[in-house]
Amino acid sequence: MKICIFGAGYVGLVAAACFAESGNTVTAVDVDETKIEALKQGNIPIYEPGLKEMILRNLAEGRLSFTTNATEAIQSSLVSFIAVGTPPGEDGSADLKYVLEVASEIGRAMTGFKIVVDKSTVPVGTADKVRAAISEQLNIRGVDLEFDVVSNPELLKEGAAIEDFMKPDRVVIGTDNVRTAEIMKELYDPFMRKQNRMIVMDIRSAEMTKYAANAMLATRISFMNQIANLCDHMGADVSAVREGIGSDSRIGYDFLFPGPGYGGSCFPKDVKALVRTAEECNYDFLLLKAVEEVNERQKEVLADRLIRELGAPNQAQPLAGRIIACWGLSFKPRTDDMREAPAITIIERLLAAGATVRAHDPEAIKEAKKVFGDRIEFSHNQYEILDNADALTIITDWNEYRNPDFDRIKASLKNATIVDGRNLYKPKRMAAAGFRYLPLGRNGHGISQEGH
Structure with a gap:
């Protein structure tokens, strides 16, 4: 499956590496050109056991790539994961600025059916805001394209993230669309070989x-x-x-x-x-x-x-x-x-x-x-x-x-x-x-x- 992941931080890099490891074609997108160039050279900005080796392997085998070109990544992918930061504001609430910027970018670039997945930790109701941001851009463009928004929160422990992703205790999928649920199940099926631990809600x-x-x-x-x-x-x-x-x-x-x-x-x-x-x-x-x-x-x-x-x-x-x-x-x-x-x-x-x-x-x-x-x-x-x-x-x-x-x-x-x-x-x-x-x-x- 072709997927793109927005955000080359902790969550995005682990997800990108693990999805590529299971055979998908993965493009990781970030606005930081310096970080992207470093990643292309195999320089990983964070320490997580096993991550560097997995990234280097999948870069070499062509399943994983890094880019700042969001439009190309969106148009070539069926599933777009949003894994950007949600830093706390002064009042403690999650700042959704970066999440919604990505949603708008998807709305401006998409040319066909897309599944947009909130991987970042976001408050209840964020999927509605993401859906609205995408719809706004489609309306501006005057096009009517189908898309679905999914909640798939990351459930990783730092220091054991690779193992957690490859052998998860559970994978939570939030969607009201049966077809989208089946596509997400297909994407996560390689990680469910021993036992189905997917929870759809x-x-x-x-x-x-x-x-x-x-x-x-x-x-x-x-x-x-x-x-x-x-x-x-x-x-x-x-x-x-x-x-x-x-x-x-x-x-x-x-x-x-x-x-x-x-x-x-x-x-x-x-x-x-x-x-x-x-x-x-x-x-x-x-x-x-x-x-x-x-x-x-x-x-x-x-x-x-x-x-x-x-x-x-x-x-x-x-x-x-x-x-x-x-x-x-x-x-x-x-x-x-x-x-x-x-x-x-x-x-x-x-x-x-x-x-x-x-x-x-x-x-x-x-x-x-x-x-x-x-x-x-x-x-x-x-x-x-x-x-x-x-x-x-x-x-x-x-x-x-x-x-x-x-x-x-x-x-x-x-x-x-x-x-x-x-x-x-x-x-x-x-x-x-x-x-x-x-x-x-x-x-x-x-x-x-x-x-x-």
């Missing part, structure tokens, strides 16, 4: 599904972070609590790890957008407002703990003269994405408290430099940043940090203090090794040299 329900899913997961994260904080006050162990509640089949274990708060391009934006959508309907979504507030507070927890442990009381800059080493910058492992990353809030707070900050991340240093510039020190060696540092704080749970050289860490740190925002290590083992170990929600369970 009405358009508005499909649009709501993505927001509802992300809001639910964000709620679980914020809930567990609150439980971890309460465990610290009560002397309970959040790891034991997680095991206790996760064994309940109604709850399960996923998204029950405490941490420094959620980040990335989806959860923060989608929670805000759903709150705003509710407000437009005069509905007060109290729960999600609380989820947002809890998440913002959680981003302060690691920095506050360091200030309490190492700070000079009653000083404007309580960490002046202190060196803090940070492991992890991206909002999650296996990505270089710094959007809404908890590391930004944590490090900014440490800098404001007067600390010197050194940081390591396997993939996100380039992106982090765009955020912090030369205000912090970066190293591609995770141990180098520990030399004579007052403490190590772990922000992102990369595999590289799970089983490190503890003897080297202890010998390098000035005070053998680790503030662990991901609970990677066993508290009693750390206490026995002589560390001042401060995880989340495990207070009183072997966190110091005098621990249990």
